[in-house]
Amino acid sequence: MDDYILRTWCVEFQVSIVNVDYRLAPEYKYPTGLNDAYAGLKWVAENAALLSASISKGFIVAGLSAGGNLAVVATHRARDDPFFADKKITGNLLMIPVICHPGAYPEQYKSELTSTEENKDAPAFNTADLWACYEFLGAPNPKDPDLSPLLNHSHKGLPPTHLQVCGRDPLRDEAILYEKVLKETGIKTRITVYPGVPHHFHYFFPQIKLSMKFVEESKYGLRWLLSQVEA
Structure with a gap:
């Protein structure tokens, strides 16, 4: 789905991008997709030269929606994996990511986690759709940090x-x-919220100004993450 835009990014930023075709639920249950994504990440770390890439100039893991979840989890795994001791990930680019199973929301944060109720009838992707996705995934423990x-x-x-x-x-x-x-942990962050629009809106309505802004700010995020390496 993102092949075209990723090709344009390769040219515009002079970077190499690996788009991992991980296996999907419900045919392949959790953690198959995650393990595929992590295997892809390790392959890239070992074979950067084949991609005409230099990890020292930037090693960014990105993802959108469910792919955002895999990007976050893979980055946590890599942080704790001796394999990546000299191959550090330098940035995360996360677009509308999935971060926590709604059945595992921490008690101390529940007052801040109201969007599953507020947006339960949202167009394109609603709360019932979210629960259905988790059911398809088949993960046994909502509190599993992976x-x-x-x-x-x-x-x-x-x-x-x-x-x-x-x-x-x-x-x-x-x-x-x-x-x-x-941010509270001391990690550098940038965040943009697009008011009034649903999940994946930029795919459904690419011609509206907010969709164009979303795409431009994705590129801005990549540029910012690369600048953090140079800094």
């Missing part, structure tokens, strides 16, 4: 993170909370 990375034991040592969030999205508040938690 499913709900908000619940990871620590967020220290993570790279700078750029987030984009839709205002009329059941996932809105968990992404906003994740940015808050990262």
